[in-house]
Amino acid sequence: METARSRGERVEIDDSRNLSSRSADQVTQISLWVKPGNSADAIDWDPWRKRWVVSCRAAPTGGLANRAVAILVADWLGLPHSAVRWVKAGSSRLKVLSVDGIAEIEAARRLRSHIDPGLSESEPP
Numbered sequence: 692m693e694t695a696r697s698r699g700e701r702v703e704i705d706d707s708r709n710l711s712s713r714s715a716d717q718v719t720q721i722s723l724w725v726k727p728g729n730s731a732d733a734i735d736w737d738p739w740r741k742r743w744v745v746s747c748r749a750a751p752t753g754g755l756a757n758r759a760v761a762i763l764v765a766d767w768l769g770l771p772h773s774a775v776r777w778v779k780a781g782s783s784r785l786k787v788l789s790v791d792g793i794a795e796i797e798a799a800r801r802l803r804s805h806i807d808p809g810l811s812e813s814e815p816p
Contacts, residue, residue, distance in 0.1 A: 719795045720778060721764065721802075723786045727756035732763055734805050742785075743802060757786070764788055767805045768798055 722742035729746040737744045749759035757780045765775040770792060779787040790798060 717792055717794050719790045719793055719798050721788045721790060721798060723760065723764075723788060725756060725760055725784050725786055727751035727759075732759075733807060734763075734767060734802055736803075736806065751782070754780075760786070761788065764790070764802075768793060768801050 724737055724740055724742050724744045726744065726746040728750055729748060731746065732748055733746045735744045735746075736742075745760050745763060747756055747759045747763060749756040757777065761775045761777065762772055765772045768775075768790060770790065774791045774793075776789050777786065778789045779785070793801075
């Protein structure tokens with residue numbers, strides 16, 4: 692269990708997942724467009740913005756949505772929560788995550804596998 696800081700708060704991170712498939716030298720940045728307060732947690736690709744769109748149930752108050760999105764992305768990538776950290780977050784919908792231990796191509800493949808084909812309007816990278 693590790694402790695991270697988010698907007699001056701201490702946040703407990705469960706780092707109990709298998710780390711054997713991680714490579715310490717791989718770091719990928721993922722650009723996101725976040726839609727908080729939705730009825731479901733979901734991911735899609737936006738070809739116009741050229742970034743992933745993450746919808747989450749969490750409210751956009753007090754950093755709740757940012758924390759929820761980081762956890763969702765880590766889970767979708769199959770990585771421990773501690774492998775994901777914000778490069779750019781704040782109150783803007785435009786956000787950037789840094790992910791340790793995964794190549795960009797592999798991250799895109801894993802995120803693509805979580806897109807609902809019935810809802811997606813475009814082909815992700």
